[in-house]
Amino acid sequence: MQINRVLFIQASFHADDGRVVKADRKLDRMTAINVAELGIPLLAAYTPKHIQVEMVDDALEEIPWETPAEVIAISAKLIQRSRAIELATYFRTKGKIVVLGGYLATLSPEGLSDYFDALCMGDGDLVWPQMLADIENNCLKERYRADHSVQIDSVPVPRYDLLAEKSLLLSMRTSYPVQATRGCPHDCSYCCITNFYQRTYRYRPVAQVIRDIKAHGSRYMHFVDDNLMANRAYAKELFREMAKLDVLWGTQTAIDIAGDDELLDLAYAAGCRIVMVGMETISQKNLSEVNKGWGDAAAYRNAIRKIQNKGIGVHALIVLGMPHDSRETFTATVDFLVEAGAAAAEFFIFTPYPGTPVGDEYLRAGKIIDFDLTHYREPYVVFRHERLTSREIQDAFWGCLEQFYSLRNIYRRLKNGGLRNRKLQIVLNLYYLWKIKRRIVPTHFQRGNFLKMSYPSTPEVVNNE
Numbered sequence: 001m002q003i004n005r006v007l008f009i010q011a012s013f014h015a016d017d018g019r020v021v022k023a024d025r026k027l028d029r030m031t032a033i034n035v036a037e038l039g040i041p042l043l044a045a046y047t048p049k050h051i052q053v054e055m056v057d058d059a060l061e062e063i064p065w066e067t068p069a070e071v072i073a074i075s076a077k078l079i080q081r082s083r084a085i086e087l088a089t090y091f092r093t094k095g096k097i098v099v100l101g102g103y104l105a106t107l108s109p110e111g112l113s114d115y116f117d118a119l120c121m122g123d124g125d126l127v128w129p130q131m132l133a134d135i136e137n138n139c140l141k142e143r144y145r146a147d148h149s150v151q152i153d154s155v156p157v158p159r160y161d162l163l164a165e166k167s168l169l170l171s172m173r174t175s176y177p178v179q180a181t182r183g184c185p186h187d188c189s190y191c192c193i194t195n196f197y198q199r200t201y202r203y204r205p206v207a208q209v210i211r212d213i214k215a216h217g218s219r220y221m222h223f224v225d226d227n228l229m230a231n232r233a234y235a236k237e238l239f240r241e242m243a244k245l246d247v248l249w250g251t252q253t254a255i256d257i258a259g260d261d262e263l264l265d266l267a268y269a270a271g272c273r274i275v276m277v278g279m280e281t282i283s284q285k286n287l288s289e290v291n292k293g294w295g296d297a298a299a300y301r302n303a304i305r306k307i308q309n310k311g312i313g314v315h316a317l318i319v320l321g322m323p324h325d326s327r328e329t330f331t332a333t334v335d336f337l338v339e340a341g342a343a344a345a346e347f348f349i350f351t352p353y354p355g356t357p358v359g360d361e362y363l364r365a366g367k368i369i370d371f372d373l374t375h376y377r378e379p380y381v382v383f384r385h386e387r388l389t390s391r392e393i394q395d396a397f398w399g400c401l402e403q404f405y406s407l408r409n410i411y412r413r414l415k416n417g418g419l420r421n422r423k424l425q426i427v428l429n430l431y432y433l434w435k436i437k438r439r440i441v442p443t444h445f446q447r448g449n450f451l452k453m454s455y456p457s458t459p460e461v462v463n464n465e
């Protein structure tokens with residue numbers, strides 16, 4: 001068949017009442033687009049020129065149900081499973097070819113072939129052109145798995161123009177996604193990244209990363225990398241080149257960057273102002289339990305101060321309900337973060353994701369109590385903890401947010417944290433406080449009970465699940 005048009009959809013997910021979660025306020029849409037994802041703009045760049053592309057974010061926009069596209073490419077995470085199936089069911093009844101990529105297809109593909117014509121497992125860009133060619137030659141296979149051992153030295157410039165169009169519609173300022181590395185050299189047993197990338201860690205040529213940054217042309221960007229600075233020599237080379245540009249950015253990285261003054265100075269000079277650091281816990285026993293014993297919990301306090309003294313705010317990523325957590329852990333964790341002066345924090349509930357070593361272990365041990373993937377997100381607890389009830393972990397989730405983002409603690413953290421430039425962090429903290437008061441997870445745009453901000457589900461579609 002001849003393909004003239006592809007519709008890419010970033011799936012949203014179903015709220016507890018079965019409706020589709022949508023952002024319905026301009027501020028929420030701005031927040032969402034401001035941290036745009038890279039996957040679809042990159043796949044669009046790999047799409048042959050004779051095929052038109054359209055990109056829709058299900059959480060922000062209406063789905064063009066009557067699209068003339070012959071192929072629908074859906075990207076979905078685990079929690080988006082039921083919504084992705086709903087979309088696929090609708091479009092297949094319209095005679096479209098529907099393919100699925102992202103974490104859902106890679107980590108939990110069981111049963112999905114009933115709903116999708118093909119699954120793309122792993123990096124989409126490595127197999128997407130092949131899938132399109134196979135559709136056009138009428139030989140589409142059920143599964144395509146990317147080979148993550150191949151070099152990523154010829155990645156095209158993402159279709160930033162597609163994001164720019166959305167930006168005009170939805171937002172005044174977009175932070176553009178850029179990628180320098182893929183995967184992570186570590187192997188934390190709860191992490192989806194290592195499974196997705198088959199335990200590889202690769203980096204793109206610095207010149208190509210600089211080319212992408214120049215291509216989007218914005219001062220504001222973020223690295224979508226999971227561990228940007230794991231290879232110090234590479235990161236330093238990249239930052240030296242970035243220092244010649246006028247950009248501001250944030251990224252995820254590991255706490256051990258604090259031990260390298262030169263790296264921190266170069267990162268700041270390159271425009272780094274925020275790092276999201278997966279500290280997870282202040283318990284060394286917990287770290288060892290999840291194969292993250294290389295992290296040194298005792299050094300966290302000094303590490304936070306050190307990074308912030310260099311002008312880079314630390315956003316601590318903390319997991320609640322880890323194996324050795326007790327009732328006392330939660331308050332102690334927030335007290336520690338406040339005393340250390342962390343600029344911000346995100347809290348997550350421990351989740352044994354399918355396809356990870358922890359997920360497999362909990363499944364074998366009969367500890368999984370909820371198999372509905374839509375619930376593999378806060379505020380759900382999908383496993384049985386040895387010392388804590390699900391309710392205690394859920395209460396701790398909101399309790400930690402409220403405690404960490406109280407006005408008093410915002411003041412104490414930003415005063416004591418050694419930050420050079422506090423303006424950005426003050427704005428961010430007050431914005432998060434405003435959300436928490438409304439029971440909205442700071443980095444989300446929907447309320448904790450997920451009822452307020454949802455829209456009717458797709459009409460005329462029977463969900464066969």
Ligand code: SF4
Binds near residue numbers: 186188193226
């Ligand atoms: S360091 Fe972070 S990205 Fe790397 S495996 Fe551990 S949790 Fe995953």
